[in-house]
Structures are given as C-alpha cells and as structure tokens.
Amino acid sequence: MNKVNLSEISKSIKNELSVFEGIYSDSIRSKIQLVDWIAKYMLKQKGKKIRPLLVILSAKACGEVSERAYRGATLVELLHSATLIHDDVVDNADQRRGLPSINAVWKNKAAVLMGDYLLSRGLLIAINGRDFDFLEVITNTVRRMSEGELLQIQKTRKLDIDEETYFRVISDKTASLMETCCEIGALSASDDSEFRVAMRNYGLYLGISFQIQDDILDYEGSFKIFGKVIGTDIKEKKITLPLIYALKNSSSREASNIRKLLKGKKTKSTIKEIISFVQSKDGIEYSRTRAREYSNKAIESLKVLPETPARHALESLVSFVVERRN
C-alpha cells in the first residue's frame, strides 16, 4: 500500500490554504486582551486543518473557490476549534496538539467561554456574509454532534451498544461535521443539487471511515504511537466497533467476562486482556473491512463530478484517512 501524505494532498491548494489561514487568524482576534492571548496561543497549536481542506477541495471539485468558500472554511474551523476546547474541558485533558490545553493554561471557565466566543464568531461570519444556507447546515450539525455524543454517554453507562447505535453515534458525532464541510464547499461553488448531494455523501462516508480508523487505532500495537496512547477508549468504557464485533462473535460466557473487566478497575493487564480478546475475535479485521467499505462508498460518491485535480485530491484523502497511523 502506498503511504499517502497529507501535505502532498494540500499542495494542490497551497495558495487557497494560505488565504484561508490569513482570514482565520484575523477572525479570532479580539480587543479583549485575554481573548486575544488565547487566540494567539491557539494559532500556535497547529492542527491538521482537515476540515478547511475539505471545504476548499469540495468547492474546487464543484467549481471555483470563492469568497464564500473561504467564509465556509473559517466557519467550520471555528466550530471545530470550539468543540475541541469544550472537549478538553469535559475530559480534563491537559494537552492538545503537543502544547498544554487551554483549560490547563487559563482554567475551565475561560476555556468554556472561549469555546462559546469562537462559535459565535463563526456564526457571525456566516450572518454578515448572508450565507443563510451555511447557517442552516451548520446549526443542524451542532445539534447532531451534541445529540450523538449524548447518545454515546447514555449507552456507555449501561455498556449496551450495538452496531446500529455505534454507526448512529459516529455519523452524528464525527461524520456530520465532515459532511457539512463538503456540503458547504459544494454550496459555495455550484447550484447543482446533484453535486451537493454527492459531496455531502462523500463527507459522511469519509467521516465514518475516519472514525472507524480512529477506533481501530485505540486497539493497535501495545505502546504509544505518535503521542496516541493505546487503550484510552477501554479505560473510559467506550465500546467501539472492534469490541462490539468481538463481543458478538464470542460465547455469552466470554462476553460476560469481558463486560465484567470493562466495569471494573482497569489495570495495564486488564487492558491487555481486552485488546487480545478483540484481536483473537477478529474485531480489528472486521472493523478494517467496514472502514474500507465506507471509503469505497466515499470514492464512489465522487463519480458524478468532473475529473479534476481537486477530485483526485479528495480521492487521495480517503486513502490517507484509512491508512493513517495517528
């Protein structure tokens, strides 16, 4: 398998991404000193910027990259940053992208408010640009993301999550934002509703396979890879696809033993035991097959688009998502 490189994919829209970076940096600055300090700090925590990349590539695959595409890219990145900051507060995380998290530096209160501030800045950009179609899409996404996470919490508490619920949770909590990025990109560049549906589906399927891969990575290897610690989901009693499949694929006695381990205190050896169980029951292999199935659907969705370098880059992005190791 060829290693796909994210910076290789970004290269085709290097200029557009640097225009976006400028608009994004300006958008988070504030006259309030504390807000501005946090904003500048955020710019140092460099993320992968997959979401703005999706907006711009989708726009380019459907037509031209316009002002509206840049506003859309800024809107989704602001929303994504707001979500990450709130996530770090609720998870008590002390690191983000190799730097101390905002809650760790400025405390929870400032972090929650900063999240609200970023969300409102994003919405204001869309309102000022009269992008009411973006607003409708993005607000629905905020609802889906919070409902998806709340569903996951509800199910996690009782350790009863089946494959159907798993797919619902990851569609809402992760894939919905990627779906939105691609839909906003399409909307910014074209009136063609076929393109809009195609891009939306591409984003949804890409997001699903992205999340399955994320969940697989929690089971792979037995040590830290690129800063990601194995077994975090198990520690948090999060039951994801590899484990769901393994539990279904085992005797009720084996399954009830694993459930007991999940409920109890998690030592290194319990985590190891659960990981081996998942491996022995083909949980990872099954998940990989499902991830590939969705990757193929994502690529399939692009067929209605003209063959352009942007479409090609979107195809490569699918390979990047399922091949990535962190």
Added chain:
Amino acid sequence: MNKVNLSEISKSIKNELSVFEGIYSDSIRSKIQLVDWIAKYMLKQKGKKIRPLLVILSAKACGEVSERAYRGATLVELLHSATLIHDDVVDNADQRRGLPSINAVWKNKAAVLMGDYLLSRGLLIAINGRDFDFLEVITNTVRRMSEGELLQIQKTRKLDIDEETYFRVISDKTASLMETCCEIGALSASDDSEFRVAMRNYGLYLGISFQIQDDILDYEGSFKIFGKVIGTDIKEKKITLPLIYALKNSSSREASNIRKLLKGKKTKSTIKEIISFVQSKDGIEYSRTRAREYSNKAIESLKVLPETPARHALESLVSFVVERRN
C-alpha cells in the same frame, strides 16, 4: 416603597406566557433518551422567565404578539438556559433553582453537551422561521456575553477593575441579553426603527440596573436571604460596584489593606470586614443611586411608545428589578 410583584406583572400576558411555555417545552424534547431526561428535569427547575416575559411585553408594547414573538421568546430562553448550564459547570455549582444542578446529576460532560444542544435548538428555531434578523442580534449577543465574562476574568485576576470597566463588563455579560430580548420583541411586532431603538435601550438600562442590584445583594445583610449567600463575590475575588466605589473613596492605605484581604484566604471574619468597609465608605448607597439612574433611563426610553398596559407592565418591571431582594 411599594413592593412590586413579578406575578402581578406577568398577569397581563398570562395567556401569551402559557402559549410560550408549551412551545418552549416542545422545543427541548429529543428522541435521544438522555437528552429527553435532562430536558424534562430542566422543566422542573422553574426559573423566573424574565427573558421571555421581556420579549412578549416588548412585542405587545410595539404591536401584536405574533408567531415570531413566540419564536423569539423561545430562542432567548434556550440561549439563557444553555448559558446557565455552562455557568454551573465552570463554577462547579451543585444547585440551580432549588434542585441539584445538571452537572451534579449527569456530570460535566453531559452538561456541556446539553448546553451546546440547547443553543443549536434555539438557533434552528430562528433559522426554520427565517428570522435572520433575530439571528444577527442573538449571535452578536453570544459574542458580547462571552467577551464580557472573559474581560471580567482578566481583570479579576489582577484585582484592577475601575468603574468604566465594570460598566463595560455588566453591559456585555448581563445587560446585552436583556437588550436583545427587547429588541427581538420590537422586531417581531413592528417595522418602526424608533420603537426598535427605544426597546433596545430600555433592555440595556434595565439589565444594567438589574446587575447592579445583584451586586448590591451580595453585600446586604449578614446572612442567607432566599437561598442567596452573602459575600460570594468577595470569596471569588469579584470586584463589583459597591467595592470599586468604596476603594476609590478611601485612603490608599485603607485600600491596600482591603486588597490584601481580597488576595488572601477568605474567612468569615475577612468577609465581614470587607462588607463593613464597603458600608462605611457608602459603596452600597452609591451603587443604589447608580442603579436608580439607569432605572430612570429605562423608563425614559419607553416614552416614545403608546400608553398601553404592556408599556405600564414594562415600567413596573423596572421597579421590580431594583426593589427585589433575591
């Protein structure tokens, strides 16, 4: 002074408020069981509902109470509830309106997500109703509220807050939402820009005197009144108008002594000492004068409106705000 009763004021729009209650209750329900449980619980934590009251009275004072007014009232109440839930998370509060807080019952993670969910529901109501004017107003308010609170945090850390900053903080953090309620009410009922400006000013001035009164209540008496504990702001090093004035109105030696007390550990006796200091330096009297000044400005703003029972109710609300004891 005549005691003004909130239920007396509400009586004139009893039917409208009950229509609102129905729409609001429906708006927060969800197919996700956990979300629905929290929503039902929230309906039991009955608040004063001052914000929907403001929307409906403002609409009535400017014209008729329309569908749009109900959507506006629902939008502001959803936003307000979202803010309260986030506030309880960051303050680690375990009570809200006489019941355990949502973070206390369902943990921080569910509470932060529920706040995000409520905000998105509010925005969706406005989007589905095509109330883009409401959206513009409310999103700006979310930005002002978070910036105002962040400014307060920044200033609180260094104990350097002057009167000008105090008024900026309370205008943004508290009064902006009341301003928005009244503006949305006016927008829903009339195209008259004079009415819109009048109602916006009324809401802003009402909100400022509401917050000054809140800050006075933190210094009054020496025991718990109606569940409100005296001295909470002092404990949190929050410097509000009574103390700002007292510090300005004292020798630099007295002031530096009080600052020392504020920075140190707060025992009952330090809190008592600070309260006596504020009282002896006329901090409360001064604040009361300023609150009345803004109440008068609020009533003054209503002069352009026709004399109706709704306008009269808005006038009574001003008295309620500055006379309230909790």
